[in-house]
Amino acid sequence: MQSCTFSFSGSGDVLVMQLIFSAALLVFSLLFTFYGLSTLELYDPIGRPGPGYFPLIIGVLLIIFTAVNCIKDFKNFKDFKGYIADAGKLSGCGGSDQTYFKDSAVTLGLITIFILTLEPLGSILSMLVFTGLFLLYFNKGKHLFNVVYGLMLPIGVYLLFEVLLRAGLPKGIFDY
Amino acid sequence: MEELFSNLSFGLSVALSLNNLLFLVIGVVVGMIVGIFPGFGPAAGIAILIPMTFGLEPTTAIIMLSGIYYGAMYGGTITSILINTPGESATVASTLDGYPLAKNGRAGPALVMQAIASFIGGTIGVVLICAFTPFLANFAASFGPSEYFLIVMLGLLLLTTMMGENLLNGIISALLGFAIAIVGVDAISGAQRYTFGSPELIGGIYFVPVAIGLFGIGELLNCLYEGQHRQATEKLKITFMSKDFWPEAKDYIESKVTFFRGAIIGFIAGVLPGSGATIGSIMAYSIEKKVAKDPEKFGKGEMRGLVAPESANNAASAGAMVPLISLGIPGSGATAVLLGALLMWGLQPGPLLIVEQPDLVWGLIASMYLGNMMLVLISILAIPLFVKFLDIPYRLVVPVIIILCVIGTFALHSSIIETWMLVFTGILGFGMKRFGYSPAATVLALVLGAMAENTFLQSLIIGDGSLRIFIDRPISMFLSCILLGIIVVTIVLRVRKMLTNHGEEGSSAH
Numbered sequence: 102m103q104s105c106t107f108s109f110s111g112s113g114d115v116l117v118m119q120l121i122f123s124a125a126l127l128v129f130s131l132l133f134t135f136y137g138l139s140t141l142e143l144y145d146p147i148g149r150p151g152p153g154y155f156p157l158i159i160g161v162l163l164i165i166f167t168a169v170n171c172i173k174d175f176k177n178f179k180d181f182k183g184y185i186a187d188a189g190k191l192s193g194c195g196g197s198d199q200t201y202f203k204d205s206a207v208t209l210g211l212i213t214i215f216i217l218t219l220e221p222l223g224s225i226l227s228m229l230v231f232t233g234l235f236l237l238y239f240n241k242g243k244h245l246f247n248v249v250y251g252l253m254l255p256i257g258v259y260l261l262f263e264v265l266l267r268a269g270l271p272k273g274i275f276d277y
Numbered sequence: 278m279e280e281l282f283s284n285l286s287f288g289l290s291v292a293l294s295l296n297n298l299l300f301l302v303i304g305v306v307v308g309m310i311v312g313i314f315p316g317f318g319p320a321a322g323i324a325i326l327i328p329m330t331f332g333l334e335p336t337t338a339i340i341m342l343s344g345i346y347y348g349a350m351y352g353g354t355i356t357s358i359l360i361n362t363p364g365e366s367a368t369v370a371s372t373l374d375g376y377p378l379a380k381n382g383r384a385g386p387a388l389v390m391q392a393i394a395s396f397i398g399g400t401i402g403v404v405l406i407c408a409f410t411p412f413l414a415n416f417a418a419s420f421g422p423s424e425y426f427l428i429v430m431l432g433l434l435l436l437t438t439m440m441g442e443n444l445l446n447g448i449i450s451a452l453l454g455f456a457i458a459i460v461g462v463d464a465i466s467g468a469q470r471y472t473f474g475s476p477e478l479i480g481g482i483y484f485v486p487v488a489i490g491l492f493g494i495g496e497l498l499n500c501l502y503e504g505q506h507r508q509a510t511e512k513l514k515i516t517f518m519s520k521d522f523w524p525e526a527k528d529y530i531e532s533k534v535t536f537f538r539g540a541i542i543g544f545i546a547g548v549l550p551g552s553g554a555t556i557g558s559i560m561a562y563s564i565e566k567k568v569a570k571d572p573e574k575f576g577k578g579e580m581r582g583l584v585a586p587e588s589a590n591n592a593a594s595a596g597a598m599v600p601l602i603s604l605g606i607p608g609s610g611a612t613a614v615l616l617g618a619l620l621m622w623g624l625q626p627g628p629l630l631i632v633e634q635p636d637l638v639w640g641l642i643a644s645m646y647l648g649n650m651m652l653v654l655i656s657i658l659a660i661p662l663f664v665k666f667l668d669i670p671y672r673l674v675v676p677v678i679i680i681l682c683v684i685g686t687f688a689l690h691s692s693i694i695e696t697w698m699l700v701f702t703g704i705l706g707f708g709m710k711r712f713g714y715s716p717a718a719t720v721l722a723l724v725l726g727a728m729a730e731n732t733f734l735q736s737l738i739i740g741d742g743s744l745r746i747f748i749d750r751p752i753s754m755f756l757s758c759i760l761l762g763i764i765v766v767t768i769v770l771r772v773r774k775m776l777t778n779h780g781e782e783g784s785s786a787h
Binding site: 115118119122123126133136137140141142145149150151152153154155156159160162163166167169170199200201202204205208209211212213215216219220224228231232235236239240250254255258261262266267268269270271 | 328329331332445446448449452453455456459463465466468470471494497498499501502503504506507672673675676677679680681683684685687688691693696697700703704707708711712730733734737738742
C-alpha cells in the first residue's frame with residue numbers, strides 16, 4: 102500500500118462536503134445581498150442610512166469572505182484530485198477516521214418525520230413514533246427495553262410540558 | 278467593602294427563598310449532567326432548557342439557567358479525569374494531568390481536588406464580580422453608541438481570533454448571525470426586511486430555536502457522525518467510603534497558591550469578551566507549569582496541573598458575568614444564550630440593570646455563591662452517582678435530547694415554522710462544527726445584532742455620516758486602537774506563519 106506523502110485537510114468525501122457547504126454559504130450571501138438591494142432603501146428621504154444600509158455592509162462582507170473560502174476549498178479539492186490521479190490510488194490519504202454519515206442522516210430523517218407528524222398526530226403519538234423508530238434502528242434486538250423506554254420517555258416529556266409547564270402541545274387528530 | 282457585603286447579603290436574602298433554592302439545585306444538578314455528556318456544552322444545555330423556565334419568575338429562571346452554566350464546568354471535569362474525554366471545551370486542559378492522575382490510581386483525590394479547586398475558583402470569581410460589576414456599570418454609564426458598537430465588535434473579533442487557524446470561518450459565522458438578526462422590522466425606519474410577506478417573521482427570527490438548533494441538534498448530529506453512539510461505555514466504580522478517595526495533605530499544601538493563581542487568571546480571561554473559560558483554563562495551566570520548579574512533573578499526573586485549570590474555568594464563568602450584567606455584552610456562546618434569556622423576559626442587561634433590577638443582579642450573584650457551595654458538596658458526595666451516568670450508552674441519550682429540543686422549541690410559541698427553523702439551523706450547526714466555523718459567534722452576533730446595527734447607525738447619524746465618531750472620544754479611540762491592534766497582530770502572525778510554512782516546504786522539496 103502506497104503511503105500518503107501529501108497532507109490534505111480531509112479525505113475526498115470530506116473535501117467535497119466542505120466545498121458544498123462553502124458554496125451554499127456563498128449562494129446564501131449572494132441571495133441575501135441582492136434581495137436586500139432590490140427590496141430595501143439604502144438611504145432615507147433626508148439622506149441618512151436607511152433600512153438597507155447595514156444589510157448591504159453585512160451582505161458584501163459575507164460575499165467577500167465566503168467567496169475566499171470557496172476558492173480555498175476548491176483549490177484544496179483540486180489539489181487532492183490531482184494527487185489521487187497522479188498516485189492512481191483512492192484510499193490511504195487523510196480522513197482515515199471512521200465516520201457515520203448514514204447515522205446522522207437517519208437521525209435527521211427521523212427528526213423530520215417527528216416534526217411532520219407533530220401537528221397531525223399530536224405530541225404523544227409523534228413522540229412515540231419517533232422514539233420507536235429511533236430505538237428500532239439504533240438499539241436493535243433489545244425489544245423489551247425498547248418498548249419500556251419508548252413508552253416512558255414520551256409520557257415523561259408529555260407530563261413535564263403539558264401537565265407541569267402547561268405548554269399547550271398539539272393534540273392532533275385523536276384530540277389528546 | 279461595606280457596600281460589597283451589604284449587596285451580597287441583599288442578594289442572599291433573594292437567593293435564599295425556597296423557590297429560588299429549589300431551582301438552583303435543579304440547575305446545578307442538570308448542569309453537572311449536561312457537563313458529563315461529551316460534546317454537549319453549557320450553551321446547548323441552557324438553550325434546550327429555556328422553554329422549561331417560562332412559567333418561572335425571571336429571577337428564579339435566570340438563577341436556574343446560570344446554575345446549568347457553572348454546573349457544567351464541574352460535570353465536564355468528571356469525564357476529563359476518568360475517561361480522558363472533556364465534557365466541554367473549558368475542561369480540555371483538565372485532561373492533561375487529570376487523566377494521568379486517574380491512571381495512576383488517584384481518580385478519587387483528583388475528583389475531590391477538582392471540586393475544591395472549582396469551588397475556590399467560583400467563590401473568588403463571585404467576590405470579584407461583586408467588586409467589578411458596579412464599577413464597570415458606573416463606568417459604562419458614560420458610554421455612547423460608538424463605544425457600545427466598538428465593544429460588540431471587540432467581543433466578536435476576540436471570539437473569532439481565538440479560533441486560531443479558522444479566523445475567516447469565525448468572521449463568516451459572526452456575519453451569518455448578523456444576517457439572521459436583520460430579519461424582521463427595522464427599529465429605526467419601521468420597514469420590513471427579509472420577511473417575505475410572512476407575518477411570523479415580522480417579529481424577527483427568535484434566538485432560542487437558532488441556539489437550540491446550532492448548539493443542540495448540530496452538536497448531536499456531529500457526535501453521531503463521529504460515532505459516539507457506537508462507543509462502548511466504561512463501567513467505573515468509585516466510592517467515597519474508600520480511603521483512597523480522599524486527597525493527601527501534600528496535595529493541598531502543594532496546591533495552596535495554585536488555587537488562587539488559577540482563579541485570578543481565569544477571572545481576567547472570563548471578563549475579556551470572547552476569551553472565556555477555555556482560554557482561561559489553558560492559560561492557567563501554562564502559567565502554572567511555567568512558574569513551577571518541577572515542570573517536568575506536569576502531564577504525568579501532577580495535582581497542580583489539574584487544580585490550575587479547574588480553578589480558572591470556574592472563575593472564568595463568574596468573570597464572564599461581569600460584561601454580561603454591566604454592559605449587556607456576552608463573551609461566549611453560553612453567556613449569549615443567557616443574554617437572550619434575559620431579553621426574553623424584557624430585561625435589558627447594561628449599566629441600568631443593576632439600578633433597576635437589584636434583586637435580579639444581586640440575587641443571581643449570591644445564587645452563584647450558593648450554587649458553588651452546593652456543587653462542591655454534590656461533586657464530592659455524589660460523584661459515585663454521577664459516574665453512573667457514564668454507564669448510559671449515548672444512543673439512549675440521543676432521543677431524550679431530540680425530543681426536548683423539538684418539543685421545547687414548539688412550546689415556545691406553538692409555532693411549527695420555528696420548529697422547522699430548528700432543523701435548518703441544526704443542519705447549519707452540523708456543517709459549522711464539521712468544517713471549523715463557530716456556532717458561538719453566530720449566536721453571539723444574532724443576540725447582539727440589533728444592538729450592533731442600532732449603535733452603528735446612531736453613531737453615523739451623530740457623526741454626520743463620518744467614521745471619525747469612532748475615534749473622537751477617548752474611550753472610542755482606545756477601543757478602536759485595540760480593535761485595529763488585534764487585526765494587525767492577527768494578520769502579521771498569519772503572514773509570518775504562511776512564510777514559515779512556505780520556507781519549510783521549500784527546504785523539504787530540496
